[in-house]
Amino acid sequence: MSSPCGKLYVVATPIGNLADITFRAVEILKQVDLIAAEDTRHVKMLLQHYGISNKVVSLHQHNEDTVSTGLLEKLRQGQSIALVSDAGTPLLSDPGMPLVRMVKDAGLEVSPVPGACALIAALSAAGLPVTRFSFEGFLPRTSSARQAFFHEKLMCPTTWVFYESSHRILASLKDMAEVLPLDRQIVIARELTKLHETIIKTSLGRALELVESDDNMRKGEFVVIVNGAVVDKKEQVITPEQQKLLAVLLRECSIKTAVAMAVEITGVRKKLLYQAALDMQ
Numbered sequence: 001m002s003s004p005c006g007k008l009y010v011v012a013t014p015i016g017n018l019a020d021i022t023f024r025a026v027e028i029l030k031q032v033d034l035i036a037a038e039d040t041r042h043v044k045m046l047l048q049h050y051g052i053s054n055k056v057v058s059l060h061q062h063n064e065d066t067v068s069t070g071l072l073e074k075l076r077q078g079q080s081i082a083l084v085s086d087a088g089t090p091l092l093s094d095p096g097m098p099l100v101r102m103v104k105d106a107g108l109e110v111s112p113v114p115g116a117c118a119l120i121a122a123l124s125a126a127g128l129p130v131t132r133f134s135f136e137g138f139l140p141r142t143s144s145a146r147q148a149f150f151h152e153k154l155m156c157p158t159t160w161v162f163y164e165s166s167h168r169i170l171a172s173l174k175d176m177a178e179v180l181p182l183d184r185q186i187v188i189a190r191e192l193t194k195l196h197e198t199i200i201k202t203s204l205g206r207a208l209e210l211v212e213s214d215d216n217m218r219k220g221e222f223v224v225i226v227n228g229a230v231v232d233k234k235e236q237v238i239t240p241e242q243q244k245l246l247a248v249l250l251r252e253c254s255i256k257t258a259v260a261m262a263v264e265i266t267g268v269r270k271k272l273l274y275q276a277a278l279d280m281q
């Protein structure tokens, strides 16, 4: 027997090219009782394009806590709801998390309708390792917070990805160049699936030059992908955080114990840490 409660569908919509939507997504947007959308005017363009006339309610970051409660009630009454954002997959740097959590916590069904996502689209065409990666969403807005973030990521051995806007792409790359080596490989994926799609794989230094010198490279929407740190065992370096840790340990224990503990905590080679400890004393 099927549940008397309705289902929440999390539906991916295009990130630029209107054709990038699945047959199933279109069917579900037609069939559900209600569409919850980040921007009702924006989604209506998509619905119009696919001949869908369905009821749309607004659910955005400023009202989602209150609107979600009402939507949960509708699901309990047996209505089905599709959640969409302005572009791509809801919840990925987009609204929807409170609603999905609430529906799951209430024991009702949530079903994904997969499709476009700028993060995955960019990774698929970047030519950087994707076996393991981390998604960092949007970066902090101030330069000092961004630089602190880049310090954290400096030695990260796997690929990392972030979203960036036209207003901040140059400032973000400048901050990155203050912290990361200029020869680090990065990919700038701009305006994916759109007329001016540009995907550039180059060094951080060259990327900064390109974005600085070409106005067009500061227009549109961006995904930035950064290659992980390639750590040659022979050339392994100690990060400022690891040095700080070693210094604290040296204040409390003997050099032998401090180095042994630092090896265990950081995974850095013993010889390197021992030399650093000697240098500090």
Ligand code: SAM
Binding pocket: 015, 016, 085, 087, 088, 089, 090, 091, 092, 093, 094, 116, 117, 118, 119, 162, 163, 164, 165, 189, 190, 191, 192, 193, 194, 221, 222, 223
């Ligand atoms: N939920 C969306 C997804 O699945 O990708 C992302 C929404 S987030 C509010 C918007 C950001 O995603 C943009 O600022 C940009 O960083 C990235 N983005 C969205 N569409 C893009 C595109 N066509 N090309 C490059 N980046 C894009």
